[in-house]
Amino acid sequence: MDAYELEALIEQAAHTDTAARAxxxxELAAVVTGRSDGPAVGALIELTRDAETDVRDRAVFALGALAAVDGPGVRQALWARVDDPDEETREEAVRGLAVRRDPRSVPLLGQLLAADSAHLHTFQAAAVLAEATLLPALRAFDPRDPGVTEALTACDPQLRARRDRDSDALLEAVYELLPDTDAALYAHRMEAALTLALTAHDSTLAWNADRLLERADGDPERAAALVADDIGARSPMDGTAAA
Incomplete structure (x- = not known):
């Protein structure tokens, strides 16, 4: 988006029509660059204070969940909405703070988990926050429900340590099986999952490391073989396709 389009979008954020502002x-969340002092972030923060509930809800969701940006001003704007008259806006503000690992969100997220309104986004936020005090509330949910197992694993120090060990072993196994590739493990600052990224043949592929290990029944070497199979590589040991 060029400067003219951004300026038009910022003007739309001040439009008299509620739907246009919402x-x-x-759209502003999609053009945030990561700088917390950018004009798009400033306009989005201003919308979180809008008099109309629908606009505030959309803006808090966009700032908290869609915009990959952090900073004192962003957190202050989200914190200002944790007591919003609108329930959905309050929940989005809490989740937005949680995925930024703001310690003030811990008791508030615990309250969301204790309420009937707990859903996938709340579990995902708990997984990012990775706070052990959330475990009692999380254990009340069925681990088969979407997001619950991930949150339990992230918040339980022992399970998290095991996951980290398995992920490290996966990376080592990939290097053993595919020594000519460039592989790395990383985590986005607002996400709980570890990503395995591999560069080979002038292209980069990425896998959710947790999902990859699940496919391999927790075996790092089998997970590495799945990676090799996914990229169509062949084992340097026997020249056969990895499985």
């Missing part, structure tokens, strides 16, 4: 909130 639409601008979501």
């Amino acid at each position: 639409e601008a909130a979501v």
